[in-house]
Amino acid sequence: MKKFILALSAVAMLSASCGTKKKLAECESKNKEIQDLLNSATVKLNSCLSDKETLAAQIEYLKKNNSDLINNMGNMTTLSTKGAQNIEKALESMKEKDVKINRLQDALTKKDSVTFALVSSLKKEVGITDPDIQVNVEKGVVFISIADKLLFKSGSYVVSDRAKEVLAKVAKVVNSKPDFECMVEGHTDNVPYKSNGVLLDNWDLSVKRSTSIVRVLTELGVQPKQLIAAGRSEYVPLVDNNTSENRAINRRTRIVVLPKIDQFYDMIEKEMKNLSAK
Known part of the structure; x- marks a missing residue:
């Protein structure tokens, strides 16, 4: 009987042991499944956290970029306004x-018009058929050049009668232009002047010839305030004084006609300074 009971107990214990092992296996399987799910969830969580960090960084970048854009737009507006x-x-x-x-x-056009009108008037009145009389424009200035042989005898400063005829025509033009000035320039060659006690050299001769012309013009009605006497001696030759013909060319009297257009020159000078300052 005891043996039978022991056998039953052994069978019961074996059955219990088998049931426990089965449950244990089921638990282990369930635990593995849960562990797998946990691992998968952990992976997904880490991925989500990484995505979150990336997204947060992108959001910060976009915020900063947006802020920069707003600032740039403001700067562009400022620059556009300044521009x-x-x-x-x-x-x-x-x-x-x-x-x-x-x-x-x-001003320059008016000056050129005045110069052109003056040249035309002088050429018409004085005439240019005589090769010893020239009416020209030099650097914007009108001048009449009269050869020495028409005006004076050699070494003399006494004006000839023929010269007075030419000077009368010049005086007619000058008298019709009270706003003009005339500078009379005496020029000689380089042959030394033989002093006669009154004149010392070519300087004296050139100035004395100039003042002689000035006196004739005043006798012809030109206002003295319009006249300027100047002597250039031998120092402004037209050609080399190496032949008698060339020396004859250099011996001349030049009457420079100067319209009083100071207002034009002043304006031009002022405006040029303003342009340079700009």
């Missing part, structure tokens, strides 16, 4: 320069 102001100032400056340039051109 528009600079363009407007540049246009105003260009307009001012255009006005000044037009004024300069008008």
Whole structure:
């Protein structure tokens, strides 16, 4: 009987042991499944956390970029405003320069017109058929050059009668232009002047001839305040004084006609200074 009971107990214990092992296996399987799910969830969580960090960084970048864009837009607006102001100032400056340039051109045109009218008048009155009388424009200045042989005898400063006929025509033009001035320049060759006690050298001779012409012009009605006497001696020759013909060319009296257009010159000088300052 005892043996039977022991056998039953052994069978019961074996059955219990088998049930426990089965449950244990089921638990281990379930635990592995849960562990796998946990691992998978952990991986996904880490991935999500990484994505979150990346997204957060992108958001910060976009915020900063947006802020920079807003600032740049503000700067661009400021720059655009300044640019528009600079363009407007540049246009105003260009307009001012255009006005000044037009004024300069008008002044120069008027000066050229005065010069042309003066040359035409002198050529008409004085005549240019005589090769010993020349009416020209030199550096914007009108002048009449009269050969020495028409005016004076050799070494003399007494004006000849023929010269007075030419000077009368010059005086007629000058008298019709009270705003003109005339500078009479005496020129000699380089042959030394033989002093006669009154004149010492070619300087004296050139100046004395100039003052003689001035006196004739005043006798012909030209206002003395319009006349300037000047002597250049031998120092402004037209050609080399190496032949008698060349020396004859250099012996001359030049009457420089100067219209009083100081206002034009003053304006031109002023405007040129303004343009340079700009």
